[in-house]
Amino acid sequence: MAEKLLTRYNDTPGSHTLNFYRSVNGYQALEKALGMTADAVIDEVKKSNLRGRGGAGFPTGMKWSFMPKAPVDANGVAKPKYLVCNADEGEPGTFKDRLLLTQHPHMLIEGMIIAGHAIGASRGYIYVRGEFVRETQRLEAAVAEARAAGYLGSQVMGRPWSFDICVYRGAGAYICGEETALLNSLEGKRGEPRLKPPFPAQVGAFGMPTCVNNVETFCAVPTIITDGAAKFAAIGTERSGGTRLFCVSGHIEKPGVYELPINITLRDLIAHCGGVRGGRKLKAVIPGGASAPMLSAEEIDVAMDFDSLAKAGTMAGSGGVIVIDETACIVEVAARLLKFYEHESCGQCSQCREGSHWLARMFQRIEEGGGTDADLDMIAGICSNMAGQTICAFADAVTGPALSSVRKFRAEFEAHVRQGCCPLKPADYVPSAHIKHHASARL
Amino acid sequence: MIIDQEISQRIDALRTHLPTEQALLLPLLHEMQAKAGWISREAMAEAAQFLKIPLARVVEVATFYTMYNKAPIGKKHLQICTNVTCFLRGSDHLLACLEKRLGIHCGETTADGQYTLSEVECLAACGTAPVMQVNDDYHENLDESSLEGLMNRLDQELKNG
Ligand SMILES: Cc1cc2nc3c(=O)[nH]c(=O)nc-3n(C[C@H](O)[C@H](O)[C@H](O)COP(=O)(O)O)c2cc1C
Ligand code: FES
Numbered sequence: 001m002a003e004k005l006l007t008r009y010n011d012t013p014g015s016h017t018l019n020f021y022r023s024v025n026g027y028q029a030l031e032k033a034l035g036m037t038a039d040a041v042i043d044e045v046k047k048s049n050l051r052g053r054g055g056a057g058f059p060t061g062m063k064w065s066f067m068p069k070a071p072v073d074a075n076g077v078a079k080p081k082y083l084v085c086n087a088d089e090g091e092p093g094t095f096k097d098r099l100l101l102t103q104h105p106h107m108l109i110e111g112m113i114i115a116g117h118a119i120g121a122s123r124g125y126i127y128v129r130g131e132f133v134r135e136t137q138r139l140e141a142a143v144a145e146a147r148a149a150g151y152l153g154s155q156v157m158g159r160p161w162s163f164d165i166c167v168y169r170g171a172g173a174y175i176c177g178e179e180t181a182l183l184n185s186l187e188g189k190r191g192e193p194r195l196k197p198p199f200p201a202q203v204g205a206f207g208m209p210t211c212v213n214n215v216e217t218f219c220a221v222p223t224i225i226t227d228g229a230a231k232f233a234a235i236g237t238e239r240s241g242g243t244r245l246f247c248v249s250g251h252i253e254k255p256g257v258y259e260l261p262i263n264i265t266l267r268d269l270i271a272h273c274g275g276v277r278g279g280r281k282l283k284a285v286i287p288g289g290a291s292a293p294m295l296s297a298e299e300i301d302v303a304m305d306f307d308s309l310a311k312a313g314t315m316a317g318s319g320g321v322i323v324i325d326e327t328a329c330i331v332e333v334a335a336r337l338l339k340f341y342e343h344e345s346c347g348q349c350s351q352c353r354e355g356s357h358w359l360a361r362m363f364q365r366i367e368e369g370g371g372t373d374a375d376l377d378m379i380a381g382i383c384s385n386m387a388g389q390t391i392c393a394f395a396d397a398v399t400g401p402a403l404s405s406v407r408k409f410r411a412e413f414e415a416h417v418r419q420g421c422c423p424l425k426p427a428d429y430v431p432s433a434h435i436k437h438h439a440s441a442r443l
Numbered sequence: 444m445i446i447d448q449e450i451s452q453r454i455d456a457l458r459t460h461l462p463t464e465q466a467l468l469l470p471l472l473h474e475m476q477a478k479a480g481w482i483s484r485e486a487m488a489e490a491a492q493f494l495k496i497p498l499a500r501v502v503e504v505a506t507f508y509t510m511y512n513k514a515p516i517g518k519k520h521l522q523i524c525t526n527v528t529c530f531l532r533g534s535d536h537l538l539a540c541l542e543k544r545l546g547i548h549c550g551e552t553t554a555d556g557q558y559t560l561s562e563v564e565c566l567a568a569c570g571t572a573p574v575m576q577v578n579d580d581y582h583e584n585l586d587e588s589s590l591e592g593l594m595n596r597l598d599q600e601l602k603n604g
Contacts (some may be wrong), residue, residue: 092526092565123460130473130510133564133579166460171469172510174564187498188461188468190507206462249528249569256570290527290565319571322528336530340564346507 002235005223005243006216010103016019016138018145021106027151029222033114034192041118045221047229049241050226053096054086054177054214055289055318057240057306064211066201082210083121084186084200085112085218087128087139088170088177091289092340096245096257097215101128101135103133104219105142109165111218112247113151114225116163119211123163125369127182140167174344178392179212181346192346193392213387216245216319236262240305244319251277251325263308266300270323280325284409288317290337291397293404294330314404329424334405335363341398349390354400355382363402366413369421376413379406445486446493450474454493464494468504472511481512509563517552517559519597522576525562528569537573537590538562544594557601 014020021027033041046061071079085108089097100108111125126143130138143165146152154162168186170176176185180194183205204210220242224232233241244262246269249255253274260269264285276282282297286302293314295302302312309316324333342360347353359382365371383399390396406413415423422429454471461467471494475486482505491498505511512520521541525534538549541560545553552559568574571583575590582593 089567090565093569094565095567095570098567126461129567130508131563131576134581164460166457168461169469169473170510171473171508172563173508185469186466187463188465188504190503206466247570249572250531255572286527302538322531322569324531328531333527333531336525336527340526344563 002243002261003266004259005227005232006100006104006107006219006245007257010099015103016142018106018142018149021104021110021225025226026222027110027149029225030110030113030151031157033117033225034159038118038120040133041114041225044229045118045224048220048224048232049236050217050220050224050232051240051306052143052214053216053220053244053319054179055091055291057316060213060217063201063213064118066199066238067211068201068209069120079208080122081120082205083112083116083119083124083125084182084205084210084212085124085215086177086179086212087126087132088182089129089132089215090174090177090266091291091318091320092337093249093286093289094246094323095247095319096319098132098135099245099257100215100219101139103269105139106146107222108215109142109146109151110137110216111221112161112165113146113156113276114221115211115213115218117156117161121211121227124163124166125186125205126165126174127186128167128169129176130170132169136167136169167249173346175346175392175394176341178394182212183210190346192432193394195391213352226382237303237305237307238259239307244304245293246304247318247320248273248323249320250323251328252323253277263303263305265303266295266321269304269321270300276325278322278325280327282323283326284324284330284333286322286324286401288315288319288375289320290322290340291315291319291400294324294408295398296408316401327424329367329422330405331363331367331407331416332424334401335360335367337401338363338398342393345394345398349395351386352390352395352398355386355395358382359398359402362438364418367422369416371373371413371417373414373417376410376417378407378425379403444489445475445479446471446489447478450478451493457537463499464496467494468496468501469508472501472505476511481515481573507573513551515556518601519557520559520561520576520578522561522566524564524568524572524576525576526565526568526569528565531573532574537575537585537587540587540590541594544557558597 009015022128042061042064050060051057086095111264152164156163173191175181176191178193181191185191200210243259284294286294308314338360341356345352345356385405386395387399471490487501491501523538545558549560549562566574573585575582
């Protein structure tokens with residue numbers, strides 16, 4: 001298997017400390033990058049073919065090059081530029097950023113400072129999901145260490161450039177992973193996505209030009225600078241370089257985070273993780289986080305890079321691979337996902353607010369045996385009124401599991417309708433109360 | 444009054460990084476909840492006054508985010524993930540065990556005010572599913588017996604005060 005670039009020191013005691021990070025050449029990439037022009041750093045990242053690991057797979061170097069060089073306000077006064085790290089990690093099936101924050105916070109900080117140099121930012125924010133209390137504490141300690149060592153502050157490594165990082169905690173809302181919702185949240189507002197344009201590179205955090213990247217994206221930057229873009233680009237495909245942190249979970253023998261070439265096939269990835277749990281038969285795989293359309297067991301000879309999965313009608317998304325074996329009921333799995341989306345829709349757009357609610361109710365009704373054939377056809381109709389019709393891509397995400405499950409496992413849905421119950425459940429099965437109640441103490 | 448000198452100082456320290464008063468709202472509500480356990484209407488009014496922003500701004504934000512408790516909660520907040528991977532690995536059964544043990548439904552607090560039981564969405568720990576967050580800490584790779592062990596420890600902690 002290929003070399004690990006980001007997670008070589010996983011599970012090494014003290015890997016999160018500055019001392020350890022320096023002992024393995026930490027912050028040498030920063031030293032090197034500060035000796036390069038901003039454009040040269042951007043060029044190097046472009047050449048590496050690094051694509052964003054947050055979900056959309058946008059080329060990172062290109063995103064950085066979209067940042068205005070010397071923005072000014074209406075009065076001709078220079079505007080500050082901001083860098084934001086998306087550590088909201090909320091896409092079901094995704095848990096790599098948590099590993100990076102816990103074990104390699106300095107890699108993230110170093111990647112952010114290099115990016116800050118490349119785009120000419122004066123400040124960086126790390127937006128961490130609110131549930132990550134311990135991860136936030138660790139990150140804050142690492143930022144303090146980096147500041148004390150002179151990597152952050154009014155003169156980064158003795159140079160005439162001021163850059164500091166602020167760690168900001170969210171408060172429980174999946175939608176804040178969407179970058180413009182994140183920016184609103186960072187401004188202390190409701191996490192509602194913004195209409196684009198203007199894009200964050202023009203009007204971002206606090207009205208200033210802003211660049212948003214995922215944790216893993218920043219963590220890939222030091223190795224690209226130290227070892228050169230060519231080495232990174234040599235792994236993967238022509239259009240998508242490097243290794244990726246795949247999060248493999250569900251009915252898999254050895255769940256976990258695996259750093260592997262981005263174009264490994266899904267079949268090899270599953271084998272690498274010990275295969276389906278208990279040697280059972282595979283039923284379906286969600287290859288890129290909950291929003292990615294499901295693949296059936298026959299479709300796993302596909303490479304995991306962004307383009308190959310897009311060609312296969314799904315998406316690489318966040319790298320969250322959820323393995324589902326023959327014992328699971330696809331209708332129930334999809335119903336569970338739709339219940340999640342129903343709960344998390346921010347409610348701004350009626351198509352999304354109502355559509356996710358209808359879909360969640362419908363799937364649950366089908367699972368419980370109350371569905372009709374007309375329901376199955378109506379699902380596609382509801383989805384076509386959602387995807388591409390709203391302010392952000394959340395609505396598109398909802399249609400991922402809804403459409404793919406019905407399309408690929410229609411027979412299972414029809415069996416529910418015909419038998420008036422879930423064929424995989426015992427006759428005396430009673431769905432757990434929490435599904436009925438949707439109860440939460442916090443409502 | 445919830446905002447004391449300590450909270451006020453910690454919020455002040457953020458002002459160098461956060462250019463608007465509104466941006467201090469999320470951190471302030473976190474601080475207030477850490478001290479008071481939940482965010483009451485009075486607490487929202489206090490936050491509005493402290494940051495000199497309209498109360499409506501505070502209310503709309505506090506009610507948007509699920510982590511701000513809008514009602515009092517138990518000393519131990521059991522937050523079990525029931526999203527897809529945890530579900531595939533048995534979270535529903537664990538939730539049923541908890542409901543039985545505590546004699547409450549999901550979303551409720553025990554009569555003695557010790558425990559609140561909630562279901563939450565993916566906690567980004569699916570590799571070690573099923574997962575439950577208790578107050579600030581994650582408990583991972585749970586099964587029926589490790590859950591029972593955890594609950595016994597929590598009972599003991601509560602008894603010892
Ligand atoms: C509904 C929704 C949720 C998202 N959640 C996340 C998330 O949790 N983490 C993340 O990095 N990106 C998330 N994204 C993608 C971000 O909007 C953005 O594309 C990304 O942070 C950019 O970073 P990258 O270019 O490094 O991938 C989400 C997008 C949508 C539409
Ligand atoms: S599904 Fe439970 S932690 Fe992700």
